[in-house]
Amino acid sequence: MATLSAEHATFSVHRALPQVELLDAHYVEHAFGRHTHDTYVVAAITAGVEEFHHGGGVERAGVGTVALVNPETVVTGHAGVPEGWGYRVLYPAVESVLDAAADLRPAGAGTPAFSTAVAHDGELARLVHAVHGAVARDDALAASTAFRLLVARLLRAHSAPRAVRCAASAGASAVAEARELLRARLVDPPGLEELAAAVGARPFPLLRAFREAHGLPPHAWLNQQRVAAARSLLRRDVPPAEAAVAVGFVDQAHLARHFRRSVGVPPGAYRRAVQERTRLPVAARGTVGA
Template structure:
């Protein structure tokens, strides 16, 4: 079997988590980050991904774990590709469960990027199945169990690595805010540095350290995430592309699929207001 498929979706019972069920063979994820955690259970094949300076490989029966705001990629580790079920729980939802468990202060971080944990693998599958069958109570309960199990078994408080000086962090934040304020007409690096009172290379280095990406790649990711919000609201992909600064729908499509794993049209069909309303109505029955 070599055909690819991907379904990226949300469910009203799980407001703080996205779900992805996919098979990839030729598709590759470019360098990107998530503002959520990534818990990916591989069901067949092998996924390889560059993470924290090394190439990780995760095969069937194992899980890939990625921290928020941490640069990584994703590609087939064998010719037949890989299939997986993924959960993207928000940092707030994970922190809430960590507080309930009495975990140490600080942002929880995964100790290893690849783990073997049969129970966690089953919980990922059970959350997906419960959400797909619209079993609201089961989905929310299983997700809470999954997060608690993950925190107990696979995380520790994260300590930032050699953060840049306060002035450099402030310049990076200002640069990010300027880029976010106008996605359609970004400045050059030199113009951006001048606007925040920094020199180009130190700004580039600080920006990459603070946000995990250089400014141009961060801008592309912000454009995709903003386009996603527009698609959630029912905006057609072609209109969303122009509104966030892409040349056209094809330009959006390339970057959207590289980061999200599905084309924008498929994402919109699964997450448009009508689809969400239908799920919510079924959940109320």
Template sequence: MTAPETARFWRSPALPGVDLLRARYVTHRFSRHVHDGYAIGVILSGVEEFDYRGVRHRAGGGSLVLVDPEQVHTGHAGEPGGWAYQMLYPSVEVIAGIAAELLAGRGTPYFPEAVVSHPHGAALLRAAHDAAEHGDDLASSTLARVAFGVLLQHHAGRRPAGTAPSAGHHAVRRAREILHERLIDPPTLEDLAQAVDAGPFVLIRAFKSATGLPPHAYLNTLRVRRARSLLDSGMPAARVATEVGFTDQAHLTRHFKRIVGVPPAAYQRAGTYKTGPEKRT
């Protein structure tokens, strides 16, 4: 038997624009998904494996994980005992503001390497996370800013100049707009392709090339983002499910946990999600 899985996802008033997660996962698997901000964290024990930018990465104890905004990735245990980690999810605005103070030049910072070793940066992130958990607002806000600054100075780059838009660029942009507008009653693939004047297979290829996800998976990501906003407002999960287009609360819970890491109820109460002991197979 293994120890139970446990996860807590919450926000601290001292860290506006930053979500926090402390978790231990064994069998949980994150589906392919994206964050609208950065995902920055430290592995406490075990090994996490994740697919990112066409490569499978392994992050062991003490490693730092650095994932850029809107970049598709997964997440699962890299060994039978699972992994434990502390994650911070700063918004683009938070990181851009720090980068503007510390780094010369313009543009949004990005992290070329997804897994790095930086003991000082890891210690700062852990200290910031621990301080937030204990309600030490001054310490958490100070340490988080210093930690992000250290990582930017040592591991961040600037995105290269963009290339000319591809032939499918405008079709994908319009398709994304339609999916944003029609969370509850999305069109079929054929109708979506017709609306953007593209063939269905052409649209699938262009959409996945641009976003990393096929249209239906992208739609579920949008639904989960909207669900988080509604849960934050206090709306019951059962109603949230219908408001964002899921068939029922179980459907919402399944997709929500695969992307956020905790079920909607645990997210809403900012409490700890815990499973029972699991048998090894």
């Protein structure tokens, strides 16, 4: 359990929920920079207060509340009080939520989205703790059951139609082409001028439209894609140093800096946790900072 005196982070994945990553952490000085997740984020606050930028505003999540973040949403995260914050987090892949929701919604209902950033919902918090507890006990049936009940609770009490960002200035098609070009060139990305020329746009209008569509400028979005690609490689047991170079980071230290700011644990710890399918303690204070 988190204490108020030190930072710690424990990352885990369980065989019963292979598309759901779990984090049990307490942070004081560590701060998450602007980043996105390709998963949902469901975080039950267990101590202190987390403060995070979300949707153009600042949210505060205290003990008993659950912070909710949709995929591809730009967020930050830092302590809202001097003693920091503790939380238990689930990072379910979109596919895992759609699968769990299949029996609860009509066909073609689309991808679910959260309607609030901070839920004051004791039952939802209880279900987050239930998933974590079942994983800690290595109880596959309880873990998968609690997760499906959690998705049902989210759909019933905290879902809304998924909002779609509209690109401005350079046009949605130019932004989409730029995004795919960057994704295809993680290791050798073009400069802004080359990128704009490739999609038939001017540099500044493309920059403005890209930020409007994705919440991040192209270079920051690219680093998020690199982190996501590195996570995929680490899940396949590729060493962090090799993963770093493969996705376009200069070296392992460069990957670690971005990885910790987005994921909250070092890439080596993430790799071991995924391979061992167990709760892996991450060394305390000093190893989780940006």
